[in-house]
Amino acid sequence: MKATVITIGNELLSGRTLDLNFAFLARALAEAGVRVVRHFTVGDERPAMLAAVRAAETDSELVVLSGGLGPTADDLTREVMAELAGVPLVENRELAERLAARAATLGRPLTHVARRQALLPAGVETLPNPVGEAPGLWIERQGRVVCALPGVPGELQAMTRESLMPRLRTRAGVGVAVQAVTLRTLGISEAVIAQRIEDDAVDLTGVELAYLPQAAGVDLRIVGAGADAARAVARVEAALAERFAAAIYARGEETIEEVVFRLLRERGLKLAVAESCTGGLVGYRVTRVPGSSEVFVGGVVAYADAIKASELGVPAELITAAGAVSAETAVAMAEGAIARLGADVGLAVTGIAGPGGGSEAKPVGLVFIGLAGRGGASVSRRLQLPGDRHQIRERAAALALECLRRFLLGSLQVS
Amino acid sequence: MKATVITIGNELLSGRTLDLNFAFLARALAEAGVRVVRHFTVGDERPAMLAAVRAAETDSELVVLSGGLGPTADDLTREVMAELAGVPLVENRELAERLAARAATLGRPLTHVARRQALLPAGVETLPNPVGEAPGLWIERQGRVVCALPGVPGELQAMTRESLMPRLRTRAGVGVAVQAVTLRTLGISEAVIAQRIEDDAVDLTGVELAYLPQAAGVDLRIVGAGADAARAVARVEAALAERFAAAIYARGEETIEEVVFRLLRERGLKLAVAESCTGGLVGYRVTRVPGSSEVFVGGVVAYADAIKASELGVPAELITAAGAVSAETAVAMAEGAIARLGADVGLAVTGIAGPGGGSEAKPVGLVFIGLAGRGGASVSRRLQLPGDRHQIRERAAALALECLRRFLLGSLQVS
Numbered sequence: 001m002k003a004t005v006i007t008i009g010n011e012l013l014s015g016r017t018l019d020l021n022f023a024f025l026a027r028a029l030a031e032a033g034v035r036v037v038r039h040f041t042v043g044d045e046r047p048a049m050l051a052a053v054r055a056a057e058t059d060s061e062l063v064v065l066s067g068g069l070g071p072t073a074d075d076l077t078r079e080v081m082a083e084l085a086g087v088p089l090v091e092n093r094e095l096a097e098r099l100a101a102r103a104a105t106l107g108r109p110l111t112h113v114a115r116r117q118a119l120l121p122a123g124v125e126t127l128p129n130p131v132g133e134a135p136g137l138w139i140e141r142q143g144r145v146v147c148a149l150p151g152v153p154g155e156l157q158a159m160t161r162e163s164l165m166p167r168l169r170t171r172a173g174v175g176v177a178v179q180a181v182t183l184r185t186l187g188i189s190e191a192v193i194a195q196r197i198e199d200d201a202v203d204l205t206g207v208e209l210a211y212l213p214q215a216a217g218v219d220l221r222i223v224g225a226g227a228d229a230a231r232a233v234a235r236v237e238a239a240l241a242e243r244f245a246a247a248i249y250a251r252g253e254e255t256i257e258e259v260v261f262r263l264l265r266e267r268g269l270k271l272a273v274a275e276s277c278t279g280g281l282v283g284y285r286v287t288r289v290p291g292s293s294e295v296f297v298g299g300v301v302a303y304a305d306a307i308k309a310s311e312l313g314v315p316a317e318l319i320t321a322a323g324a325v326s327a328e329t330a331v332a333m334a335e336g337a338i339a340r341l342g343a344d345v346g347l348a349v350t351g352i353a354g355p356g357g358g359s360e361a362k363p364v365g366l367v368f369i370g371l372a373g374r375g376g377a378s379v380s381r382r383l384q385l386p387g388d389r390h391q392i393r394e395r396a397a398a399l400a401l402e403c404l405r406r407f408l409l410g411s412l413q414v415s
Numbered sequence: 416m417k418a419t420v421i422t423i424g425n426e427l428l429s430g431r432t433l434d435l436n437f438a439f440l441a442r443a444l445a446e447a448g449v450r451v452v453r454h455f456t457v458g459d460e461r462p463a464m465l466a467a468v469r470a471a472e473t474d475s476e477l478v479v480l481s482g483g484l485g486p487t488a489d490d491l492t493r494e495v496m497a498e499l500a501g502v503p504l505v506e507n508r509e510l511a512e513r514l515a516a517r518a519a520t521l522g523r524p525l526t527h528v529a530r531r532q533a534l535l536p537a538g539v540e541t542l543p544n545p546v547g548e549a550p551g552l553w554i555e556r557q558g559r560v561v562c563a564l565p566g567v568p569g570e571l572q573a574m575t576r577e578s579l580m581p582r583l584r585t586r587a588g589v590g591v592a593v594q595a596v597t598l599r600t601l602g603i604s605e606a607v608i609a610q611r612i613e614d615d616a617v618d619l620t621g622v623e624l625a626y627l628p629q630a631a632g633v634d635l636r637i638v639g640a641g642a643d644a645a646r647a648v649a650r651v652e653a654a655l656a657e658r659f660a661a662a663i664y665a666r667g668e669e670t671i672e673e674v675v676f677r678l679l680r681e682r683g684l685k686l687a688v689a690e691s692c693t694g695g696l697v698g699y700r701v702t703r704v705p706g707s708s709e710v711f712v713g714g715v716v717a718y719a720d721a722i723k724a725s726e727l728g729v730p731a732e733l734i735t736a737a738g739a740v741s742a743e744t745a746v747a748m749a750e751g752a753i754a755r756l757g758a759d760v761g762l763a764v765t766g767i768a769g770p771g772g773g774s775e776a777k778p779v780g781l782v783f784i785g786l787a788g789r790g791g792a793s794v795s796r797r798l799q800l801p802g803d804r805h806q807i808r809e810r811a812a813a814l815a816l817e818c819l820r821r822f823l824l825g826s827l828q829v830s
Contacts, residue, residue, distance in 0.1 A: 304708065340725075
C-alpha cells in the first residue's frame with residue numbers, strides 16, 4: 001500500500017516549527033509496511049488542501065492528513081473532508097454534548113468557537129480520539145482512503161496507535177511481511193562502512209540498506225519485503241554484524257545512554273563524570289534515562305582549569321606540563337571523579353570545541369576521553385572531530401558514552 | 416513571489432531524518448519576503464521528482480529543490496533538471512578538473528562515481544558552491560525559476576546565503592516591505608498571552624501575530640507587509656512589550672543563554688551551576704555560547720544527595736528536614752556552588768523530573784530554582800512544570816536561565 005502524508009499549518013511552512021508529526025506518522029506507517037511515497041505540507045487554505053489531496057490520490061491508496069481539526073477559523077480540515085465526500089457539515093449532537101460537559105468540568109461555558117468542533121461531514125465515519133474530544137475522520141472513495149487526524153502531537157499519536165493502525169491492519173497488503181532491523185553504530189563513518197561493504201561484495205539481494213546519519217554515529221537500517229524477507233534481512237544483518245561488531249552499540253531503538261545504563265546496572269557499578277568542553281552534556285544524556293540515579297551519582301563540570309585542580313584533584317603541574325586538553329588530564333579527571341564523588345567508574349571529556357582556542361598542535365575538534373575504574377584500570381582515547389562547536393560537543397558526548405560502553409565490555413584497549 | 420520547496424531523499428520519507436533543510440530554506444525565503452506556499456518531500460525517483468516540480472509550477476514563481484546532487488546512482492536531480500530544460504547532460508570540463516584536483520589533495524584518484532558530479536545539463540546556469548565542488552543549478556522557463564541546491568546542510572546553507580539569495584533579491588517583488596519582529600518570552604503561557612491581548616483589545620490591524628511555541632517559552636512573531644508595515648509592526652511591538660515586559664527576554668534571535676552570557680559579561684561576573692534533576696543541561700546550555708569560559712567557571716551535577724552534601728556543602732540535616740527538592744536546598748546548592756567553585760553568582764536546580772519519585776506533597780514536575788550572589792543575596796523560585804521527563808528537564812533548564820536573567824537585572828524578588 002502506498003501512502004501520501006499531508007501536514008497542514010502555516011506554522012510548518014514558516015520553517016519555525018519542525019514537522020515532528022510527519023516524522024511520527026512516517027515511522028508508524030513504515031512499521032506496518034505502508035510505503036510513504038510523498039509528503040506535502042500546505043498552509044491553512046482550502047484550495048491548497050484540496051489540491052494536495054487530489055494530487056495524492058493519483059498514486060496513493062492512503063492519504064493521511066494531520067492538522068486543521070481544531071476549533072478556530074483557520075481549522076479547515078472538516079470543511080475539506082466534507083467537500084471531498086460531497087456532503088454538508090452538520091452538528092454532531094453527541095459530540096456537542098461531550099464538548100459542553102468537558103467545558104463544564106473546567107467551569108466554563110461552551111463557547112461558540114469551541115462548538116465548531118462538533119460540526120462533522122454528514123455521515124462520514126469517525127476515528128475515536130483516545131485523549132481528546134475531537135474525532136478523526138475517515139472517508140473512502142474509489143477504493144482509496146482519506147483520513148484526517150489532529151495536529152496536536154499527543155492526540156495524533158494516540159489516535160494513530162489506537163484507532164488508525166488497527167483499522168489499517170485489517171486491509172490487504174498492510175502489516176504483512178515487512179522485516180526491518182536497525183543496527184546502530186558509533187565511531188565509524190558512513191564512507192568507511194560503505195567502502196567495506198563494496199570491497200567485500202556483501203550480498204544485499206532482497207533488502208534495502210539505508211544509512212541513517214544521526215547527530216553522532218550512523219544507523220544501518222535493513223529492510224526487506226515479501227515472502228523471503230525474514231531470511232534476507234537476517235543474512236545481511238549477520239554479514240554486517242560480523243564486519244562492524246565493535247562499532248555496533250545497539251540493535252533496534254536503544255540509545256547509547258540506555259545501553260550504558262543497562263551495562264552499569266547489570267554490573268552493579270556507579271558512574272561519575274567530569275566534563276570540560278561538553279559543559280554538562282554527558283551528565284545530561286546519562287540522566288535522560290528514567291531511573292538513572294540507580295547508576296549515576298553525579299559529576300563535575302570543570303570548565304575552568306582551576307576547577308579541574310580544586311574539585312577533581314588534577315595536579316596543577318600536570319595541566320601545565322601536558323595541557324588541559326591531553327590524555328593525561330583526561331585520565332586524571334576520570335580518576336578524580338571516582339575519588340571525589342565516590343563512584344566505581346569515572347568518565348571524563350576534555351577538548352577544544354571552538355571556534356576559538358585551537359592551535360596547530362591542538363586544533364579545534366581535538367578531544368580526549370578519559371576512563372578510569374575503581375580498581376585502577378584507566379584508558380584514554382584521542383579523537384579529532386569534524387564540524388562546528390555544536391557538532392563537536394554532540395559527537396564528543398556520544399563518543400564518550402561509546403568509549404564507556406566498550407570499557408565496560410572490556411574491549412577498550414589502552415591506546 | 417510565491418515559492419514551493421521540494422526536498423528530496425528516501426531518508427526524509429522514512430521519518431527517521433528530520434527535514435532541517437526545509438526549515439532553513441523556509442526561514443531564509445520568508446526573510447526575503449518570498450511566500451512559501453507549499454512543501455513537498457519526494458523520494459529518490461525521477462517520476463516523483465518531475466511530478467512535484469510540475470505541480471509546483473502551477474502556482475509558484477519559484478521552485479527550490481534540495482538534494483539529489485551528490486555522486487551516487489540515486490542522485491537524480493541533475494537528470495531531472497536536464498529533462499525540465501530539454502537538454503542532455505554533458506561533462507563540464509572545468510568542474511571535472513576541479514574534482515580531480517580535490518581528490519588528488521586527498522591522495523586519491525577521481526573515481527568513476529565521483530566524476531558523475533561533473534555531468535551538468537548542457538547550457539544551464541549554475542550557482543557557485545562556496546564550500547564544495549558541485550554547483551547548484553538554475554533554470555527559467557515561462558517566467559518561472561526552478562533551482563536545485565545540494566542536500567548537504569553546510570553546502571545548502573552557504574549556497575543559499577551567498578548565491579541564491581543575492582540572485583533572488585535582484586528580482587521584482589523580493590526583499591521589499593516585509594517587516595518582522597520576534598519577541599521571545601519565557602515563564603508565561605500562550606493562553607495567558609492570547610487572553611490578555613483579547614481582554615485589552617490590542618489593535619492588530621496590518622500585522623499577522625504568530626505564537627511560536629519553543630521547547631520552553633513562546634516566541635511572538637509580528638509580521639507586516641506593504642507600505643505601512645514598519646509602522647504597524649512597531650505599534651504592535653510596543654503594545655506587547657508594555658504588557659509582557661517581564662517575560663520578554665529577547666527581541667530577535669538571541670537565545671536565553673546568549674542573553675545571560677551578555678549580562679554576566681557586562682557586569683564582570685562569573686557563574687557556577689549546581690544541578691540535580693537537569694543532570695548537566697544548564698551547564699551544557701550556558702556553554703553553547705562560544706567564549707562562555709569568560710563568564711562560566713563550571714558546575715557540580717549533584718544527582719545523588721550525598722554529593723549535594725560533600726561537593727556543595729548542603730547540610731545533611733537540611734536535606735533531611737526540608738527535602739532534597741525544596742527551596743532551602745536549592746538556595747544552599749547555589750550558595751555552595753559559589754563557595755566551592757569560586758564564582759560570583761550561583762544557579763541551582765533541584766526537582767522531580769519523573770516518571771517515578773513523585774508524591775502528593777511533591778509531585779512530578781515540581782522544581783525549585785535557587786540563586787545566590789557572592790554578596791549574600793539569595794532567591795528561590797518554585798515551579799510546577801507540565802510534560803514528560805524530557806520536557807520537564809528542558810523547561811526547568813530554560814526557566815533556570817530566565818530566573819538568572821531576572822536576578823541579574825534585579826527584578827527577581829524573593830518569593
